[in-house]
Amino acid sequence: MREPALPILPPRPPRESIRQYVADTIRAALIAGELVPGQVYSAPALAKQLDVSATPVREAMLDLARDGMVDVVPNTGFRVTEVTPRELDHITEIRLLLEVPIMGEVAAATGPERDAKLNELRPIVDSMVDAAERKDLTNYLSADATFHTRFLALHGNDILVATVRQLRDRTRLHGLKAVADAGNLVENTNEHYAMLDAALAHDRPAMEQIMRDHIGHVRTNWAAEAVMAQCRGDSTAR
Numbered sequence: 001m002r003e004p005a006l007p008i009l010p011p012r013p014p015r016e017s018i019r020q021y022v023a024d025t026i027r028a029a030l031i032a033g034e035l036v037p038g039q040v041y042s043a044p045a046l047a048k049q050l051d052v053s054a055t056p057v058r059e060a061m062l063d064l065a066r067d068g069m070v071d072v073v074p075n076t077g078f079r080v081t082e083v084t085p086r087e088l089d090h091i092t093e094i095r096l097l098l099e100v101p102i103m104g105e106v107a108a109a110t111g112p113e114r115d116a117k118l119n120e121l122r123p124i125v126d127s128m129v130d131a132a133e134r135k136d137l138t139n140y141l142s143a144d145a146t147f148h149t150r151f152l153a154l155h156g157n158d159i160l161v162a163t164v165r166q167l168r169d170r171t172r173l174h175g176l177k178a179v180a181d182a183g184n185l186v187e188n189t190n191e192h193y194a195m196l197d198a199a200l201a202h203d204r205p206a207m208e209q210i211m212r213d214h215i216g217h218v219r220t221n222w223a224a225e226a227v228m229a230q231c232r233g234d235s236t237a238r
């Protein structure tokens, strides 16, 4: 069994939200590839890394198992599920079908209440810029999920929001670390400000284009870096 590597941890939250903190941190670490597919991790070892007791980690891992992100290995721990490039393509295809038109709808909608809710999302993007500058992938991905979930929720379809959230959790952005290391994560973050601006301007075509580009990163620059790293790893292994 491999010792977990969670190099950058967000600041510890108040006690009542420990379970949520653990769940969000582990989800983000899975998406960023900091928890490695195929590897088995034990709840006590992860708990030690996160400086919490094993109970919230076990609870979070069981939630992740239910969502298909890890498999339970009896008496040992949890194996991180592998997502193939083909599966990533399929996930991306569905996200494009759902998120592009719905975000277009959100942009086309009107009303002062909607605008107030949009403006509440701006500080979340500020925190993403902050995390991007610190190359803090865990906090970055956690804020990214919150931003997109709340933005989509403005459409008023809870089932759609839950479906997209699940698809996002199954996405693997193993190239994100390379993007962050190259200092390009802040640039990607600016797309989120552009989404807010497009919605406030009721510019549906602009929003749909931003969303196509944004979701497309999963299978272009972010993933490409990962594939290259994998190829390099494979050739040295042989």
Ligand SMILES: [Zn+2]
Residues within 6 Å of the ligand: 144, 148, 192, 214
């Ligand atoms: Zn995003």
